[in-house]
Amino acid sequence: MKLTIKLRKATKKDFLELDGYTKKGKKYKVKIGVPYWLINSKGKIEKHAYRSTADMDMKAFGDYLMREQVYIIKAKYGK
Secondary structure (H helix, E strand, C coil): CCCCCCEEECCCHHEEEEEEEEEEEEEEECHHHHHEEEEECCCEECCEEEEECCCCCCCHHHHHHHHHCEEEECCCCCC
């Protein structure tokens, strides 16, 4: 059996959710449990899926996002 998942390039907005407000404005935090895939050095999507966590290395993850190496599921629930 073959399974196909349609993916799209992720943006930082895909991984942030509103956490509240401060005097300076809105405060955001990482959405927990968002599945994502990475593009490896050969330009291929890795078969292993990852999930966002509160303790993930945000510097490295931000670098992957900036280099457009992070992909997420294109549409939720058939949309």
